[in-house]
């Protein structure tokens with residue numbers, strides 16, 4: 202049987218448990234938080250005072266912070282790219298509404314959609330960013346799509362999502378801490394609750410991988426190896442500002458995130474180590490020779506990468522984005 206057919210069979214085998222995994226990892230719509238829980242109530246009499254407070258508190262946060270929050274928001278707003286990508290993975294099917302994988306993707310998307318929504322509204326109210334420039338970048342990013350090197354392979358895609366959900370947990374959580382430190386409790390709470398969602402999603406995708414390791418260990422190991430060897434590219438890798446070429450804003454965005462410690466190359470290595478520990482890569486048995494070699498490579502990778510991460514130098518000065526105008530930042 203071809204590798205592709207084995208993957209399809211594995212996806213079908215796991216599908217029977219996906220309903221229960223949705224219950225375990227996702228929160229019913231009637232119970233989960235909504236963006237308006239964290240934003241001024243526009244029907245209320247205090248709306249303008251609440252907005253004023255947001256605008257005042259926003260002045261306390263530095264330039265790089267806004268750049269990172271904008272970049273994080275745009276990454277969340279490119280959700281159409283991620284949903285359509287996942288719907289196209291082998292074994293996921295949206296034509297058949299009974300396909301539990303399709304249901305997972307729809308429900309996951311529904312949860313994720315709230316992240317860009319709440320951040321977008323907050324940024325709009327903050328008065329700190331040039332929304333039109335931000336909106337153009339979002340439209341560019343969706344139009345440019347992404348290339349994450351996972352093909353339609355569920356194994357590679359689930360390694361990617363396990364990694365990415367943890368990466369977004371880290372960045373939203375750090376943003377929350379910076380906001381709280383500056384006295385902005387509301388923004389802190391908002392970003393913290395987003396990070397909680399990301400953590401649940403991380404656990405879900407990690408469990409998918411765990412289950413695949415149980416039934417197809419060698420191929421799962423090869424897929425993990427493949428993804429880490431080519432490196433996990435960030436979903437916003439094609440980020441650009443208006444007038445810029447594809448991908449030109451990404452490096453400066455990621456430098457900014459490193460500079461304020463929201464997401465660093467050390468975090469990348471930590472995530473890799475967490476995945477290795479979580480999936481107990483050292484204990485997996487019944488591997489082919491090739492998969493044994495892949496395991497060895499993976500086990501040694503974090504320390505190798507850590508040495509490289511130590512050497513990376515980040516520019517000290519802020520990069521000026523069209524999204525945030527220095528003149529309006531205190």
Ligand SMILES: [Fe+2]
Nearest residue numbers: 277313316369
């Ligand atoms: Fe998200």
Ligand SMILES: [Fe+2]
Nearest residue numbers: 366369399402
């Ligand atoms: Fe997420």
